[in-house]
Amino acid sequence: MIRIVTLEKLDPADLAFLTRTLYQAFGLGTELAGERAVPSDVETSDGRLDAVKLLKEVAPVRTFADDKVLYIVGAPLALPPGPLGEPPCWGFAEYGKERAVITTANLPARGVTEASIEAWRRRLAREAIHAVGHLWDLHHCYDAKCAMHPSWSQSLPANPEMELCSFCRDKSERKIRLAKT
């Protein structure tokens, strides 16, 4: 089961599209698990939220074995800098575990036209699939058409696909089949 928790107000139609897309991508039941508040002490000096800290301190939701929880936040996220600097952060997932968080701050503007709203929803769904994919042990994929391709890559098209490539799909299906429940 995939449970979606929002840390900001989102349009119900957007959430309905997201749950439908996640169900199609992984074949797992997806539902909204409510709204939670952003923890107070996860904000960094530059106004962003520390992604690792946020996942540790956010209020939990009731889950069962093999459930995955996806948090959606509106503020930009930050990661600790690595040997070559800080990578851009579109989300963070506890690899192979239970929780992941994504941000809507890096998505293109939602706009008011049908086309722009559709593009925004598709991009949000892509990021959600990417994060839940990490929760099912998927690594980044070199295929720019796959949802597991890094979100900051230069080869990513302007309106990227929100589907997994055949290799990632097979791997996720295998992992889901082998899950405890």
Place this chain on the structure above:
Amino acid sequence: MRGPPARHHDEAREQLPAPEGLIADASELKPNDRVVYPSQGVCVVVGDEEMEIAGQKQQFVRMAREEDGSAISVPKNKVPSIGLRRVATGAQMEGVFHYLGAVYDDPELDWKVRHRDNADRLIAGGVLGVAEVVKGLHSLSRLRPLPTKEREQYDNARHLLVHEVAVSLGVPPGIAEDYIDYALMPPAGVKFDLKPPPAPVLLPSRPKKRLPVAEEEEGGALADLGLGDLGIDLGALDGALEGEAVAGEEGHGEGEGEREGEEAGEGGAEGAEAAGEEEAPPPPPRPERKPKAPPKERKAAEKKERPAAAAKPAGAKVAEKKAKAPQAKAAKPAKAAAKKGPTKKAAEKPARAAPRRGGKKK
């Protein structure tokens, strides 16, 4: 940046440098030490244990894989040879990232060499070897999609690298993967201030394969069948097999002859022969064919025609060849019949075939 160097053919395996942090003796391992087991990932040493196997008591080092807690037991005397090593240090990891961030434009294109080298790098190359596999296959994937086996190898190498980076830098694996891909695929406008990458991993030499000898193989295969024990003469059997092979070649030759004839009909006999030479590899020499006595009539006809053919133009040659084709067909089955023994049916068959073809061409 060029790719890692080719395999060393002339140097012995023992002379090559071992990856940094290699554990040479089981006594170096203590409980709660973190080590990297090649192709398995980061493990924690649990302790020593004694097990009885086939009536013999042996000392083992017991480890648990960090990723999923799987238990691994290694005999203490095997520890130096399995490539167990310590988790990469911060300095080593920095070198790995500078290697990953460098522009790489020379992937190995021969898949056999690449696959074999990558497998060796994953086992014996240390953390830099794993990074080389990831980098090499990633840059190759930009040229063309990876085949399934290599896609799996790429995924395995990435998995090993992510976990070792995570343990070495003390960050969650999700962040470690972001660091790796930030180096491999930097966003637009980002340029790294890179140091020279560390020396690439030297691969050990491989023992040369012994080429099998064809004669020995054939003899061995027949001997393996145990026909000698059944009272069958192996020499006679060899002769029969050779005879079959010659007949097969002749059949093939007929096909070629027909093709040549057709081509000659289109453009001229000489041109067709030249084209045949260019397109197909030269046929093997057949010394037995001539002495196997073509019919006397054909020999006589050839003798008569040879001096005249030299003077004739190309068009006449084509017509002549067309006329010869049925004769040649008639002659070949006759040869086969001569081998098997003179029977009336075999002699009659070509006689029927020849006029029928001639009739078609009219």
